[in-house]
Amino acid sequence: MVNKKVTIEDVAEKAGVGIATVSRAINNADGISPKTKAKVMEAIEELGFIPNAFAQSLKVRQTKQIALAVPDIRNAFVPEIAYAVEQAAKHYGYRVVQINTLGNARAELEILKEVKKLHVDGLLLLPLAYPKTLKDWINKSSIPISIINYGKKLDSDVKADIVSMSAQEGRLVMEHLLNIGRTRIAYAGAPKDIIEERFFAYEDALHHVDISLVYFGDDFSLQTGMKAADYFTGLTNMPDAIYAGNDMIAIGLVNRFKELGIRVPEDIAVVGIDNILWGTITTPKLSSVSIMGAEVARVATELLLNRIIEQKKGVYERVQFEPRLIVRESSVSMTRTSQQLD
Amino acid sequence: MVNKKVTIEDVAEKAGVGIATVSRAINNADGISPKTKAKVMEAIEELGFIPNAFAQSLKVRQTKQIALAVPDIRNAFVPEIAYAVEQAAKHYGYRVVQINTLGNARAELEILKEVKKLHVDGLLLLPLAYPKTLKDWINKSSIPISIINYGKKLDSDVKADIVSMSAQEGRLVMEHLLNIGRTRIAYAGAPKDIIEERFFAYEDALHHVDISLVYFGDDFSLQTGMKAADYFTGLTNMPDAIYAGNDMIAIGLVNRFKELGIRVPEDIAVVGIDNILWGTITTPKLSSVSIMGAEVARVATELLLNRIIEQKKGVYERVQFEPRLIVRESSVSMTRTSQQLD
């Protein structure tokens, strides 16, 4: 049995010391001589003693855990974030518990209630939407929160550190599409209330939006991209460019167009957002906007952990990253290899 | 403050009952009248009381959490597994804590030690390799363990439920490649000790293995696939088919070949394993073997939870899934659409 019920008391007895001394040894606190410490450590080793984390947490009221609340993990964007967070947290000796809101923005708040039960030391949030209830919840929360923000302009009084990817990704895409002379630009995204800034950028860039050129799917999946492609193909007056809400959708679009014999970018240019790895191996390679997710996640994690460790109150940080347009083959015909603007 | 320090005692006082009664109310145990229960619930609501999970776990010694130990999350195969596990666990009211071994098989055991500190109720393991130390660790473990097995034939005395994907994926690939008349078949995979069965299948299918046609990379990434492509391309006598250790590598191969102007499948056929979603959107579409990861993960999770909930001892289950070859365009030139053998 690995974690038999060997307690600090057993160790104390075996080492011939008091339990307080054992505690001092395992937390390498001072007030203990090196000699006895060695003795205790030996006993611990022999007995295979492992401190009961619950008893510890109950006393010191911290868990060395942070929660990471993300939407659907199957979105290729999320693993990159999760990985970066994990790496950063590990560096500080913290573990991350991943909570999936399962892509359901409505349920997001519901799930956050669960977080309280976990008694984590901090929370990293990657919200898809920002209902007022969420902001209220954040402001009432007693644990530090750090937000990985998809670009939404948040009220400045949100009591959390916020690392944003600015809201310029959409503008970059639209400018690019207009620059290359496309006139009938469509939008394909998830429902309007999910990361809505990306859609706003679409509206802002156009004098007049043709409602028939806007497609809102259920989520940010390949599937949605494919369905969008079918929709646009059915139009009597097809678009000559599509701004996709994320790369998953963009790849779905490109793929379906290919199946239908529609040429990308000649017939239709497609540009996505997120710059996920998979966009580089499609044919044609996907033009996209890098929002530097891993970088953003890392900074958000560090901000959170600093706040936790230094018990900082108030003075919430606002960090902004600027996105970069990366032009590949899905928007501009290229002679040979991809020309990256970076 | 959301989780102020409101305890069961505060609730008891507010409701005018004893703490035992409050406990009965929140665990909706019996021995309490509906009337008082309502009274207590009201007090709980008013005070915003949330039971301290540590105190609870300390007493009842269970956490309603299981751990999922997986290699690199960035491998597209893993999120599908993680998602399936999460779904299944949620159904039983369990939370899953994801532990990343970060693709380092050597460190796998090291990380498992960490698991003990988490005091989870059970452990779901997706090991890349099976050193003897791992088996020993499993057999000594006091918590239920369920293994998501990549096909390795495990000693039957491992004290864990095991859901295997059989070890036939490799055979299917090789048979397919031989059937379509390829004669110089290469292998590209991760280091030999990682999921080595896939390589064994390669050896088994050949009378004589040409060592120059075997490439072992560092991991199961696109990167490795690309490097492998460069290696094979440099050979004076290039292979006419490649069996890739997983789809990530296969996609990397196909992509690099395309860049180099080598035709797939005409010049080289490429077949992967795992049947990840991304294989369906590459050009050409990737031939692969479905090992039904999500299905396997779900069953493994259910086995684990059943064992936990029913406190079952001994009688370890062995479940075997059979893989299915899915022929797409990367191994056979097709006139039109993909012909799936399923």
Add this chain to the structure above:
DNA sequence: TTTAATATCGGAAACGTTTCCGATATGCTC
């Protein structure tokens, strides 16, 4: 109405730590 059975409740111990505080041992100064 009395008695027995049962339903409902409260007190207190226990879970395994950390930490305060008092006690003892040790080292130093003179």
Add this chain to the structure above:
DNA sequence: GAGCATATCGGAAACGTTTCCGATATTAAA
């Protein structure tokens, strides 16, 4: 060697629950 500061240690309380067990209230049976 006396006196004092300091280093080292152990006992016990506390963290917030659950649960055993005894006590009381309620109901049914006679």
